[in-house]
Amino acid sequence: MKMKKITSQAAIGCFALMVASGCAKLNEKTYGSKYIDDNPTGSAAQLNGVYSQLYGQTDQANTYALQEHPTDEMMGPTRGTDWGDFGTWRKLHTHTWTPIHNQVNDTWDQLNIGVFRATQVVNKATDNNIKAQASFLRAYFMFQIVDLYGQQPFRDPDAPTSSIPTVMKRPEATDFMIKDLEFAEANLxxxxxxxxxxxxxxxxxxxxxxxxxxxxxxxxxxxxxxxxxxxxxxxxxxxxxxxxxxxxxxxxxxxxxxxxxxxxxxxxxxxxxxxxxxxxxxxxxxKNRWRMGLHYNQTPDGWNGFTTLADFYNSFEATDERRGVDYPGLTDRVGLRAGFAVGQQYGPGHKALTQRSGKPLVFTPDVNLNFSTEAQGIRVFKYFPQPKADNTVNDDNxxxxxxxxxxxxxxxxxxxxxxxxxxxxxxxxxxxxxxxxxxxxxxxxxxxxxxxxxxxxxxxxxxxxxxxxxxxxxxxxxNDPVDQRPNKTDKSKTVYPIPQRAIDTNPNLKQNAGY
Incomplete structure (x- = not known):
């Protein structure tokens, strides 16, 4: 798996910096494949644009990765030359990220653009239900920013384009989110x-x-x-x-x-x-949720990436359904079980699968963050696709x-x-x-x-x-030690650094302690 397969909606060019950090110019209209309207009407169409910005939460990178990889339940081991990706996954699990970490930067852009888009609709909407939905979405984006970074830059879309975003610290931003959600609750x-x-x-x-x-x-x-x-x-x-x-x-x-x-x-x-x-x-x-763990030879084929930690898997009782079960319409067709996958893996017709080398495909609890084989690590399939009658899977939709x-x-x-x-x-x-x-x-x-x-x-x-x-x-x-991170880390790691490029363009942002 290479980083080119990641489908993140990270911002490109100066637009991301303008929204998140405070560049002076705000007339760019291109954001990836999305269109930014800087004269919103507060209509349902504009609201749909805010919802679409939220879709980035399904990516295996960025927000999801920042919330999961540094924990006791996920890691992204490097397998030979695969999944190295300049250490992006390893640094998350080992708490060794810096202010220039690619996913720290991209997540900041993605979430702050969501806040800005939602604010456009909140400011212009005349229908209280549309305004309430936008307020809810803004609160969700802000919740992730406050949780991950501890600071919330905020630009009023109606302010002069030369203005520099103000910055809310965690307490102020928390009160702001609560007010947004109280309005949303009353009007949704x-x-x-x-x-x-x-x-x-x-x-x-x-x-x-x-x-x-x-x-x-x-x-x-x-x-x-x-x-x-x-x-x-x-x-x-x-x-x-x-x-x-x-x-x-x-x-x-x-x-x-x-x-x-x-x-x-x-x-x-x-x-x-x-x-x-x-x-x-x-x-x-x-689909990212199953592809990121599926082996190349499973049905459907996957990227052979992320695993759980053995200690986390062992925290489940053997009788606990959440640990893993045969799922009707899935296991009987393509061999995949729901939940955790460990041991010999099977394909359609209950055929025992092999690795690319021809060895049995046996997922093992032992895994090394830096040097793993293609079969090491317990995989997780909490989401899973629907097989067709011919035991094939097209998971594009x-x-x-x-x-x-x-x-x-x-x-x-x-x-x-x-x-x-x-x-x-x-x-x-x-x-x-x-x-x-x-x-x-x-x-x-x-x-x-x-x-x-x-x-x-x-x-x-x-x-x-x-x-x-x-x-x-x-x-x-x-900050407690876990497998592949043997030492306790500093409490400063409970928030991520503010991207350096954001600090460079917004003097109201101050770097978090420890970075």
Whole structure:
């Protein structure tokens, strides 16, 4: 896998710098293959442009990579001459990135352009529902920026083009996001046609997440220690209860992967917000999520890249459905199992697959970040394509909806908020809520739960969904040693550096400590 296969929507040229950093000129209209209208009407068409900017979240690089590779559940090993990519993946896992790291730079551009586009619609919209959707999307982009970088540059599109963006620190930006989402909640529709259109529950789910992380964003010292205010935890519980009241539920026993399968649009009970895809139109396809781990000889073929860590895989009980199962219509056709893939791999007709050398294709728990063979490392297939009747797969237009906000996450957030001092509601305890997640998956019921157990359970439920870094930081575990990173890292790594090119063009930006 080479970096040329990455489909990131990183900004090019000076336009990215103007939006994110403050170049004096703002009349460029080209952004990749997208068109930027600097005279927006606040129409539905302009809103669609904001949604399309969000599609970059499905890339295996940039936001997703920054949130997953530095954690205890993902790494991108170099395999001979493949996946070297100038160390971009290794540096993320080992916490050795710098202010000129390509994905640190590209993610900054991508997210800040999303904020700018959303603000254009917010400023011009006369329809409150359109304005509310744009406010929600702006809050989502800002949430990722605040979480990853700790600072939020902000340019009013109506300001003179020569103006330099102001910069909000984490506390100010957090309050800004909350106000955006409160407006969104008040004005969004209760239900929408699909998960690709923000509704009230989407705003409530994101509000719960922001309040849960408020202690991180308002801490005086980056990386902690954190003090969780009871009032904030009560807000988490309030918004979680609102999402529950909207009718979202957990998947029944044996149906965990239903939230991610090719027919999740029709069958999911818990997907709140994400990207709506069909077989004829998949603008935000989930295919990167399986291709980044599939071996070349599997069906469909893949890029033979990312793996999980053995310790993370071993944190699952053998009976836990989330660890891996044969999935009807998938395993019986092409041999691929849902979840974690370890051991001998199979293809159509249950044929044992081989490596390119002819050796058996056996995925092994052992993996080396710098020097791995093509079969080393446990792979993960949380999303998977729909095989055809002839046992082939064309995944260019896969119908899996891609999920950003999910009800199981909200349930665990409520449980965590109770553990952190929030007042329980509905007669529920943190233990009951965690077991509500675990037991249908075939995991044993717990008899007690503390913060250590809570972090582990969030990992087991939400792996590969882009939340692990956020969780580890909140639990003050992000800098702990993991496989292929043997030493504890400095707390300054809990935020990424501001790209140097952004600092060079915006004097209001100051580099984060430690860089």
């Amino acid at each position: 529709a209760t239900t929408t046609a699909n998960i690709g259109i923000a509704n009230k529950a989407a705003a409530q789910a994101l509000l719960a997440k922001i309040y849960l992380n408020k202690a991180v964003y308002k801490a005086t010292t980056v990386g902690g220690p954190f003090t969780f205010d009871k009032a904030d935890m009560d807000k988490v519980i309030e918004y979680a209860d609102k999402v529950t009241a909207a009718g979202y539920t957990l998947e029944p026993a044996g149906k965990y992967f239903q939230d991610f399968a090719w027919d999740n649009s029709e069958k999911s009970h818990g997907n709140i917000f994400g990207f709506y895809n069909t077989e004829t139109n998949a603008p935000a396809s989930a 896969s119908s899996n909806d891609y999920v950003l906000l999910r009800y199981a996450d909200v349930v665990l957030e409520k449980a965590e908020a109770i553990l952190r001092g929030g007042t329980p509601t509905g007669g529920q305890t943190a233990l009951q809520l965690v077991n509500q997640i675990r037991v249908p998956r075939g995991a044993s019921a717990l008899t007690s739960v503390d913060l250590t157990v809570m972090l582990a359970e969030r990992g087991r439920e939400l792996y590969w969904e882009g939340w692990r870094r956020n969780d580890l930081i909140r639990f003050e575990k992000f």
